[in-house]
Amino acid sequence: MTRERLYLFDTTLRDGQQTPGVDFSVADKVAVAAMLDELGVDYVEGGYPGANPTDDEFFSRKRTGRAKFTGFGMTRRAGVSASNDPGLASLLRAATDATCLVAKSWDYHVRVALGCSNEENLAAIADSVRASVASGRETLLDCEHFFDGYKANAAYALACVRTALDAGARWVVLCDTNGGAQPSEVAEIVSAVIASGVPGDRLGIHAHDDTGQAVANSLAAVEAGARQIQGTLNGIGERCGNANLTAVIPTLLLKPRLAARFVTGVTREALRGLTRLSRRFDELVNRAPDPQLPYVGASAFATKAGIHASAILKDPKTYEHVEPESVGNRRRVMVSDQGGKSNFLAELERRGIAVNRDDSRLESLIAIVKERESQGWAYEAADASFELLARRTLGTIPEFFRVESYHTTVERRFNARGDLITVSEAVVKVEIDGERLMSVAEGNGPVNALDRALRKDLGKYQDAIADLELTDFKVRILNGGTEAVTRVLIESGDSTGQRWTTVGVSPNIIDASFQALMDSIRFKLMKAGA
Numbered sequence: 029m030t031r032e033r034l035y036l037f038d039t040t041l042r043d044g045q046q047t048p049g050v051d052f053s054v055a056d057k058v059a060v061a062a063m064l065d066e067l068g069v070d071y072v073e074g075g076y077p078g079a080n081p082t083d084d085e086f087f088s089r090k091r092t093g094r095a096k097f098t099g100f101g102m103t104r105r106a107g108v109s110a111s112n113d114p115g116l117a118s119l120l121r122a123a124t125d126a127t128c129l130v131a132k133s134w135d136y137h138v139r140v141a142l143g144c145s146n147e148e149n150l151a152a153i154a155d156s157v158r159a160s161v162a163s164g165r166e167t168l169l170d171c172e173h174f175f176d177g178y179k180a181n182a183a184y185a186l187a188c189v190r191t192a193l194d195a196g197a198r199w200v201v202l203c204d205t206n207g208g209a210q211p212s213e214v215a216e217i218v219s220a221v222i223a224s225g226v227p228g229d230r231l232g233i234h235a236h237d238d239t240g241q242a243v244a245n246s247l248a249a250v251e252a253g254a255r256q257i258q259g260t261l262n263g264i265g266e267r268c269g270n271a272n273l274t275a276v277i278p279t280l281l282l283k284p285r286l287a288a289r290f291v292t293g294v295t296r297e298a299l300r301g302l303t304r305l306s307r308r309f310d311e312l313v314n315r316a317p318d319p320q321l322p323y324v325g326a327s328a329f330a331t332k333a334g335i336h337a338s339a340i341l342k343d344p345k346t347y348e349h350v351e352p353e354s355v356g357n358r359r360r361v362m363v364s365d366q367g368g369k370s371n372f373l374a375e376l377e378r379r380g381i382a383v384n385r386d387d388s389r390l391e392s393l394i395a396i397v398k399e400r401e402s403q404g405w406a407y408e409a410a411d412a413s414f415e416l417l418a419r420r421t422l423g424t425i426p427e428f429f430r431v432e433s434y435h436t437t438v439e440r441r442f443n444a445r446g447d448l449i450t451v452s453e454a455v456v457k458v459e460i461d462g463e464r465l466m467s468v469a470e471g472n473g474p475v476n477a478l479d480r481a482l483r484k485d486l487g488k489y490q491d492a493i494a495d496l497e498l499t500d501f502k503v504r505i506l507n508g509g510t511e512a513v514t515r516v517l518i519e520s521g522d523s524t525g526q527r528w529t530t531v532g533v534s535p536n537i538i539d540a541s542f543q544a545l546m547d548s549i550r551f552k553l554m555k556a557g558a
Contacts, residue, residue: 056312281294493549
């Protein structure tokens with residue numbers, strides 16, 4: 029049986045940015061686009077070209093390799109030609125492979141929100157789609173409020189779909205913008221749209237999660253004949269979020285009923301990195317991972333002692349709908365570490381570290397990681413710190429340098445011009461091959477001062493860290509109060525373009541930061557073969 033192709037469209041960087049508290053920098057967007065590209069999604073929607081300086085810079089060049097880099101924008105305004113609409117012009121100037129236009133498909137919204145006639149809205153759809161197609165871009169149209177619009181005026185909602193297709197759109201995406209549609213409604217309406225003569229392989233679904241059914245609605249649309257799914261990483265988005273691609277993708281690949289019928293751009297091998305990607309994304313946006321997310325949550329395959337745990341020890345299939353390793357997660361059964369050992373072996377093998385399953389040092393590593401995780405360490409998001417810990421435990425890496433002591437001061441005072449300033453100074457004492465070195469540096473805050481002091485003089489290793497750059501710094505408070513434990517994640521990079529993340533945990537934010545800084549430098553030295 030030939031399987032049909034399903035296309036995955038990620039809108040994390042556009043719809044996901046509407047999540048309260050989420051605000052992507054250009055560097056964040058570049059990192060997320062790379063993660064999605066590596067995963068194997070077909071489209072990465074990056075935001076609104078021309079809407080703000082961040083998106084202008086992000087869209088100044090293509091940011092994906094395999095996925096189609098997509099810009100989002102509105103159809104031309106009523107009363108303005110496509111050639112004279114500034115928003116459409118910005119969209120068509122962007123360095124993209126595809127454009128995703130949004131248009132009203134509910135006549136109520138056309139009248140109230142746009143203040144124009146139904147005919148003028150259809151003309152705007154046709155003109156905008158033609159302009160995008162003429163620019164050489166694959167073109168999609170998001171039919172906003174389609175399901176509500178169809179229930180109110182099916183003929184007009186369908187007219188919006190047909191107008192876009194007749195103008196050359198590759199895809200028309202049916203949007204449950206208010207998130208209130210039910211799976212049975214979605215299936216019925218998508219089937220009716222296809223029965224009216226619209227090809228299913230030209231239809232997509234964009235579902236919001238206001239009733240907790242965005243994933244179910246997306247799958248219902250696919251079962252009814254749609255062949256594109258839009259969603260976001262970890263389901264982020266405005267209000268209650270969007271369809272969660274970290275749930276949609278494994279369901280499509282691992283559930284026999286769907287896997288037998290459909291194929292996506294995500295491979296089984298890429299799927300095994302899904303949990304790591306999910307948690308890495310959460311750390312990037314500085315959000316605590318939801319432990320109960322399907323497939324990728326820390327509790328997705330967790331079982332406490334009792335009859336469930338007893339059954340799982342006999343056969344994991346008794347309480348697991350898929351193997352946790354298939355999505356890169358791990359089984360957590362409190363009376364056994366067997367599942368954990370498999371995960372550790374896989375992680376070590378991925379890093380080129382050979383160790384026998386029965387090696388006592390592996391048991392030590394597992395115990396250390398579990399103990400540290402209970403204290404707040406997060407090695408899923410700090411790959412470099414995990415590799416350093418593993419190599420230290422297995423005895424395959426030198427110490428490089430030893431920090432004897434450090435101290436930092438913060439002084440708030442008036443300068444000679446009478447301006448109130450804050451000055452931070454750090455002193456770091458290290459030992460390298462028996463030689464003691466001391467460095468002093470000032471910085472923009474105590475952590476920056478410590479970073480400068482530590483990297484100011486590392487003796488024989490100085491040349492090896494010359495191109496080391498700290499690219500991101502995130503702090504999370506793990507529990508409340510002024511005595512709270514703090515976790516710091518530092519992302520670093522070098523001239524090769526490689527990036528890595530290190531972690532530190534301490535009740536003292538400066539100490540947690542310094543731990544992550546030391547790991548960053550040691551990982552760079554290890555990578556450089558120093």
